[in-house]
Amino acid sequence: MKEKLKTFIFAELIYHEDPASFGDEDNLLDAGLDSMGIMRLIMFAEKEFGVTLPDTEIEPDNVGSLNKLENWIKRSGQA
Amino acid sequence: MQPFLAFKILLFTALVPGAVLFYIPYYWLVAPSASLQSPKLLLALPAGVCFILGTAIYLRCVWDFAIEGLGTPAPIDPPKKLVITGLYRRTRNPMFQGVLLLLLAECLLFANPALLVYALSIALLFHIAVVFHEEPGLSSRFGVSYSEYCRKVPRWGFALRAFSSDAA
Numbered sequence: 001m002k003e004k005l006k007t008f009i010f011a012e013l014i015y016h017e018d019p020a021s022f023g024d025e026d027n028l029l030d031a032g033l034d035s036m037g038i039m040r041l042i043m044f045a046e047k048e049f050g051v052t053l054p055d056t057e058i059e060p061d062n063v064g065s066l067n068k069l070e071n072w073i074k075r076s077g078q079a
Numbered sequence: 080m081q082p083f084l085a086f087k088i089l090l091f092t093a094l095v096p097g098a099v100l101f102y103i104p105y106y107w108l109v110a111p112s113a114s115l116q117s118p119k120l121l122l123a124l125p126a127g128v129c130f131i132l133g134t135a136i137y138l139r140c141v142w143d144f145a146i147e148g149l150g151t152p153a154p155i156d157p158p159k160k161l162v163i164t165g166l167y168r169r170t171r172n173p174m175f176q177g178v179l180l181l182l183l184a185e186c187l188l189f190a191n192p193a194l195l196v197y198a199l200s201i202a203l204l205f206h207i208a209v210v211f212h213e214e215p216g217l218s219s220r221f222g223v224s225y226s227e228y229c230r231k232v233p234r235w236g237f238a239l240r241a242f243s244s245d246a247a
Contacts, residue, residue, distance in 0.1 A: 035204055035208040055203060058210060060210070060211060
């Protein structure tokens with residue numbers, strides 16, 4: 001899951017960072033993920049992993065890093 | 080209000096809310112489907128109410144930004160101090176809500192499904208922009224006073240008791 005997310009993020013949303021040196025805990029927002037990028041990322045995750053990510057939970061604690069994003073998707077999938 | 084400040088606000092309004100409310104929906108959504116020729120007159124009354132309310136909210140917020148904050152709604156020229164007067168005493172993002180009411184007026188008037196999807200996407204985009212960019216920025220600029228304000232005034236809801244910085 002994390003690799004798919006990372007591939008999408010660095011192919012479609014963030015261009016100036018080196019994916020190889022970007023860690024799972026590194027901050028996606030500091031790396032340049034903007035509002036439109038967050039919206040596209042959520043739409044991608046919902047379609048790719050077949051989950052519904054609640055709008056009320058769209059916050060830095062759930063989208064700030066690859067690990068946080070993966071945890072949020074897994075939690076939402078179990079709900 | 081200083082003439083140059085008024086000019087900057089007018090320019091911002093024409094460019095940003097103008098694009099969100101008119102240029103994008105008209106040229107991208109309404110004009111291609113030719114729905115503009117058939118506004119739904121039955122919905123004209125609620126659309127008119129939303130339009131008047133949305134316009135009044137936007138103008139009041141812009142006024143507070145200019146008079147109280149000595150700035151504009153543009154991120155490159157924001158208010159110099161935290162604006163917590165007027166509608167901002169009861170809800171943290173009235174300007175976004177005013178723009179959304181204007182979009183709702185368009186949705187009602189033209190009853191165009193693509194326009195409704197567009198409006199919902201804009202609402203989600205506003206939420207993301209507020210949570211991920213605006214709030215962290217205000218928090219770092221205004222620190223404790225902004226945290227206290229956030230604690231008492233809801234992000235999108237409407238506080239029954241108006242916020243007072245004196246009581247903070």
